[in-house]
Amino acid sequence: MTDQEISLIVDRVLRDRLPAAGFRSADVWSxxxxxxxxxxxxxxxxxxxxxxxxxxxxxAVHDLRSALxxxxxxxxxxxxxxxxxERRVEEDVE
Amino acid sequence: xxxxxLDQATELIERNPGSSAAKRRAVSGAYYAAFHxxxxxxxxxxxxxxxxxxxxxxxxxxxxxxxPLKQAFVSDGPLKRNTALRQIGDDIIRLQDARKxxxxxxxxxxVVTLAKAREHVERAREILSRLASLTAQDRRTxxxxxxxxxxxx
Numbered sequence: 222m223t224d225q226e227i228s229l230i231v232d233r234v235l236r237d238r239l240p241a242a243g244f245r246s247a248d249v250w251s252x253x254x255x256x257x258x259x260x261x262x263x264x265x266x267x268x269x270x271x272x273x274x275x276x277x278x279x280x281a282v283h284d285l286r287s288a289l290x291x292x293x294x295x296x297x298x299x300x301x302x303x304x305x306x307e308r309r310v311e312e313d314v315e
Numbered sequence: 316x317x318x319x320x321l322d323q324a325t326e327l328i329e330r331n332p333g334s335s336a337a338k339r340r341a342v343s344g345a346y347y348a349a350f351h352x353x354x355x356x357x358x359x360x361x362x363x364x365x366x367x368x369x370x371x372x373x374x375x376x377x378x379x380x381x382x383p384l385k386q387a388f389v390s391d392g393p394l395k396r397n398t399a400l401r402q403i404g405d406d407i408i409r410l411q412d413a414r415k416x417x418x419x420x421x422x423x424x425x426v427v428t429l430a431k432a433r434e435h436v437e438r439a440r441e442i443l444s445r446l447a448s449l450t451a452q453d454r455r456t457x458x459x460x461x462x463x464x465x466x467x468x
Contacts, residue, residue: 254408255415258389275441279434282409283402297389299409301431313335313424 222294224249227261234288235265239277243268245305254299261289264301278302317355317443320348324436328429335424338432339417345439346414349407352443353461354379360458379461385411387461394460399445399453406442410435 228249235244245266252262263285271277282300289298324341331337358365358376365372388394388404395401413427413435420426427435449457 254412255419256385256412275444276434276437279437279441282405286401286405287398297405297408299412302434304430307430313338314333 222289222292224251224261226292227289227294230288230292231263231265231285234284235281238281238284239267239271241269241271242278242304251296252299254297258297260297260299261294262299262301264303266303266305268305270302270304270307278304317348317352320344320351321436321439321443324348324439325433328432328436332429335422335426338427338429339420341432342410342417342427342435343414345436346407346410349410349439349442350379350381350384352446353384353403353407353457356446356449356454357458357462360454361462375462381411383464384461387464390464392460392465393456397453397456399449400457403442403445403457406438406445410438410442 228247231247231249235247245268247263247265249261249263252260254260263282265278265281267278279300279302282298285298285300289296321344324344327337327341327344354376357379358367358372361375362372367376385408388401388408393400394404413431417427
């Protein structure tokens, strides 16, 4: 699948799954992992992180993967989250 | 032991949120906690009730290596077809990748952000939780496929 096709599915799944988190947008791009194997990277942006456990922002990756496998896309998804109300600029001291 | 490893990883992050070294150690520790949990499950399946200090137990426990672990989960087979096992695999591969970055990336600030470090520790806790909820059949499938990968044709 193309990044654009994947992006449509990612937007739909995250918007439907996490209404309480205030999903804003997601960037999707094809990349490789540390070993050079092909993966799909997703950076999702939200207003809030729900306080429930397990953290639905982390486990959302499983819904993304299932939706993509249904469409024949078998690459692993590496999902990162940016949450507006917890964003802090903290440059490492070292 | 694995819960202590994760608690220590959390403590390391929260006490040193601006320390690159602390966050990198925490991510590495989170992966190894999950890895130990997988090895424990496999050894318990093959040698139920066995003395963990025995040579036999250690031989099984140490049978799994990091590369073959990843390969077992990404290859077409039961670990990919079974949703519960695939989710464990997806999480541990993601954590393994983060561990490599944390352990091997050159020294520079923010290789691991605070938010990512916290998420990786939570991901490791989630792996432990998923391992604990596996059915007996899924535990057996996981152990057999990690310890005895199918022969290449």
